[in-house]
Amino acid sequence: MIADDQPKCFDDGIVVAVSSRSDGTMLDKTRGVHHPEVVRHREDFCGKNGSTYANTAYQRIVYGDDQPYNTLREVTAAGVSRTRPEVQADGLFTKEPGVGLLLPVADCAATVVYDPVQRVVALLHMGRHSSLTDLIEKTVKTFVANGSMSKDLIVWMSPHIKQAQYRLEYFEQADTDEWREFVEKRDGGYYLDIAGHNTRSFAQCGIPASNIHCSPRNTATHSEYYSHYQGDLSLRFAVLVYLTER
Numbered sequence: 001m002i003a004d005d006q007p008k009c010f011d012d013g014i015v016v017a018v019s020s021r022s023d024g025t026m027l028d029k030t031r032g033v034h035h036p037e038v039v040r041h042r043e044d045f046c047g048k049n050g051s052t053y054a055n056t057a058y059q060r061i062v063y064g065d066d067q068p069y070n071t072l073r074e075v076t077a078a079g080v081s082r083t084r085p086e087v088q089a090d091g092l093f094t095k096e097p098g099v100g101l102l103l104p105v106a107d108c109a110a111t112v113v114y115d116p117v118q119r120v121v122a123l124l125h126m127g128r129h130s131s132l133t134d135l136i137e138k139t140v141k142t143f144v145a146n147g148s149m150s151k152d153l154i155v156w157m158s159p160h161i162k163q164a165q166y167r168l169e170y171f172e173q174a175d176t177d178e179w180r181e182f183v184e185k186r187d188g189g190y191y192l193d194i195a196g197h198n199t200r201s202f203a204q205c206g207i208p209a210s211n212i213h214c215s216p217r218n219t220a221t222h223s224e225y226y227s228h229y230q231g232d233l234s235l236r237f238a239v240l241v242y243l244t245e246r
Contacts, residue, residue, distance in 0.1 A: 001048070002217075002224060007156045009213045011116050013244055017049040018110075018158050018215075019237045020224040026238035027104040033060065034085050042238070046100060051242050056100030060086040061125050070133035072122070072142060075099055090130050091139055093122035095146065097243040104236035106228045107161035107219050109195055112241050113139055114156075115148040123241050126157070131194050131201075132173065140205040150206030158239050159217035163193040165229050166220075 001023060007016050019026060024041035027033065043053040057075045073089040077099050092101045093113075101123040103110045108127030115121070122139050124130065140150060163184060171190040173179045182193040182200075195214045202212050220229035226237050 005159060005215060005217050007112070007213065007215075009154055009156055009211075010112075010114060013116055013119060013246060014114055014121055015049055015051070015240070015242055015244060016112055016156065017045070017240045019045050019240075021226065021237070022224070023048075023237070025226060025235040026102070027234075027236040029234035034058075039085075042102060045238065046102070046240060049240055051098075051100045051240065053100075053102075055080060055098055056102050056240070056242070057083070057092055057094075058086045059092050059101060059103040059123065059125065060088045061090065061103075062088055063129070067129075068133065069129040070135040070138055072135065072138055075101060090133075090135055091122055091124040093120060093139070093142060094243065095120050097245045100240055100242040102238055102240050104238045105158065105160075106226050106232060106236050107166070109160035109198070109214075110158040110239035111198070112156045112158075112239070113143065114154045115143055115152050116154065117149070117152045118143075118147045119243055120146050120148060121241055121243055123239065126194065126198055128168075128192065128194060131198055136198060136201045137205055140202070140207070151208055151211075153202075153207045153211060155202050155207060155212045157195050157198070157214045159215045159219050159222070159225055159237075160195060161220045161227065161229055162218045163191050163196070164220075165218070166192045166194065168192065 072091040111124040182197040219225040226232040
């Protein structure tokens with residue numbers, strides 16, 4: 001863990017922790033999703049941050065042409081026990097203190113949404129695929145349905161790849177009103193500002209700009225984070241979040 005990269009925007013009603021290479025990989029696709037050595041890394045990371053992996057939902061992201069990339073699932077203590085060792089979803093949320101959510105990422109932004117009033121938290125996998133869906137709007141509506149007010153929500157985006165390095169050969173949404181200001185065309189490619197786009201999406205859902213926080217850390221250029229851009233195609237760091245007992 002890198003102390004300076006831990007979020008400072010939350011109160012003591014929540015724990016949010018981001019791992020780094022020193023904690024070991026939280027996923028190794030070459031050895032299977034739940035390889036014993038990797039699971040030990042997750043267990044150690046949870047324990048280091050006051051939780052247990054047994055009480056934590058491992059969030060598994062699945063890619064494919066048939067995936068909607070906006071699946072949001074509620075996690076309860078009973079649900080964690082029932083769905084071990086993983087929950088497949090693009091976003092998880094919980095209202096239960098002590099129930100952990102753990103999301104492995106490389107260059108995508110693990111995004112925490114927290115209501116300190118109603119004490120609800122969500123963890124979203126906000127890469128390109130989910131950023132093209134209504135996952136943010138869907139999440140905010142779920143909070144509101146649970147008694148939250150948009151103005152109370154606090155958002156934090158983890159270390160992620162920045163626009164200067166996030167290059168796509170083709171991006172069909174580049175000239176749409178929604179994306180135009182977040183795409184730079186150069187060198188025959190398209191460079192995306194995912195965090196900028198999602199910051200605006202959260203703001204459009206009624207969350208104050210002062211409540212939206214984005215890590216300045218660039219995974220594409222920092223040696224302590226696993227990154228597709230740097231060649232770590234199968235390895236991941238992770239973000240852990242859970243509500244504390246009050």
